Amino acid sequence: MDVEVDGILVAAHELKAPLAVIRQLALSFDEMNSRDEHIRSEMISVSERAIKQVNDLIKVKRLESGLFEMEPVSVRAVCDDVTKELNYLFDYNRKELFIKYANRSRLVTANRELLYSVIYNFLLNAMHYSSEGARAELVIKEVKNRVRVVVRDFGPALPVDIWREMKRGFINKPTSIAMRPGSSGLGLFIASRFSRYMHANVGAVRHRDGTSFFVELPVSKQASLLNDFCN
């Protein structure tokens, strides 16, 4: 693994403990008065998101040992769980999340934990970079024998160089995205690494008014055979 990326992963490990402490301190406060309670909840929520990102980075390192099992996974169920977790954040930031499931309810071959993180990172990205009042979209559709999850935002366009890396299906290391201030490209880096592990295609489509990020997974043959047998 790239030395620079390796350094990031070591740093991630070091960040885990202080983040857990910040979260625990916020939880330790007795409920504040109603005016300030949102500050406490935000501290908890921000530290939990940071912990999640740190854990994802630690998982990038663990991918090398191949410890994540591939299994039949329901994409709809994973999307349901992710949106359930992030819905409040969209509400809090006054952004709308539009969800459309246009696929048959089929299982894909994936690792549930990794797929969750890919969709989570795409959605978090869309939440950050959709303009205020605009909406982000989560769509599941079928493309031949694959299931595609698309997350569309209505924010600044994705720079061509990042689009090319996404097209190649692999982001070598986190790269800040000039047109998206504050972005370190970390979410896309994690999503591309996890997708590659799952033999999933990952990519981006540039629009004039935003970007669609997608991950495309193979339908589980094992589950399909079982389905055909039962029918």
Next chain:
Amino acid sequence: MIFVIDDDYIMAECIARATRRDAEIFPNAIEAMNAISDGKVPEMIFLDVLLDGPNGFTFLNEMVSYEDTARIPIVIVSSLDFDKDLSSYGVVGVLKKETMKPEDIYEYIEKYSD
């Protein structure tokens, strides 16, 4: 008396506070073992695994080997992932530092502390 063994003092304080009991904090396993040798036997222990000096597993081995400490309920509080059954070492539960809540700690207190 509840023992909290954790080298991160702020985390240990959060755990001690969540027990809502008289709790003593130890930054390492040796100090906790010395306190027990001096006759201070806790009702329950919250134990971190990665510690300076002997780690949490060494402490578990030590505890289970003595008649007077073998039955003390121990809750592991760690950032590590555990998939092994540690009940033969007196471990009654595992809490992940990144996801646990104060009420999770208190639940163990209610269930296992006198």
